Amino acid sequence: MVLAFGLAWLPGTWQLPVADSLSEAQVKAAYLYNFAKFVEWPAEGEPDNSDISLCLIGNNPLEGFLETLNGRNIGERRLRLVRHNYANLSLSGCHLLYIGLSEQAHFLVILNALGNAPTLTLSDIENFAEKGGGIGLVVRDNKVVFEVNLETIRKAGLHLPGQLLNIATHVYGR
Template identity: 65%
Template sequence: MQKGSRIHSEMAGQKRLADAMGVMRGIVKNYLRPRFFAPQSRRYLARQWVFACLCLVVPGWQVLPAASLSEAQIKAAYLYNFAKFVEWPADVLPPGADILLCVVGNSVLDSELQALDGRKAGERILRFVQHNNTDPDLTTCHLLFLGSSEKSHFVVTLKALGDAPVLTLSDIDDFAEKGGGISLLFRENKVVFEVNLEPIRNARLHLPGQLLNIAAIVYGR
């Protein structure tokens, strides 16, 4: 490899590392620290687990031990940060408006997602709302999480949403590949996420580059 190419590759690797660390610092500061560091929490003694999550998105780092944060807790932390970093059109989410996190179906994340209700996401408040997949008002959601029980018909729900300004998420394996916005997956003993830019662009949403840089797969670049 030529010297210039090697330097460029090293700089790109350093940028991805910095982006990953920035996102995970946000997870620690805004989601995990209040949850695990609060003196009134019974899990106060588990605070050292928080720092272990930094290894989840940095290639080559040791994998999080099984006895620390659960897969559901880490996925919920990612979702919480997506709520902070995603940009919606001003006519969809005006200043001061709450962010509606809608959930359809059942998932192992249910209790963790419910715990996000009322939490601040930047300057906004995140609100949890449970829905059925037949509800006509899913287009009023800002974030829509489809549980694993929706595996057989999530594509129908996505088609019904059309180009509504909704960020769709799920922990269904092929969710992003088949037209969903973001998949939260457990791969090689760590949590990763995949992004499909086509439905996100069609929904007039914007994801910051630092999130795309640490995605396992980005469809539609």
């Protein structure tokens, strides 16, 4: 797992191959960790000095690899996992929200519940970014890549660096 985080940090390796040594879930978890490093929140949604909340909705998202992110440092802050379920969509305080595949039938309701909250939404649900999610993780040609919905990101008051947008396989709302 440490290898996945190291690989995702190196310039030019954002499109990580799904290899025998790293599972697709491990690579996607590494992406989420790195997105947390690069997203910029508006002043009113800025994480406090200690925690960045990564909220999870869904059954065993990414085969449990997201749990390995709990407590990891991101600069001077710590990433904290917070579990939610579809029955309780009180998502205030979520800086990042990962919606697992088990919520495919509900993800639009979840996105609507967030409104324009300063939350970066992420998922590997098919067409997630195209349908209004912030960042969709997809596998193409045996590589994990990502798509961005820039309109959604802007409505949430978030900012992603141009470098990140340049390496996305597709940017909707540009």
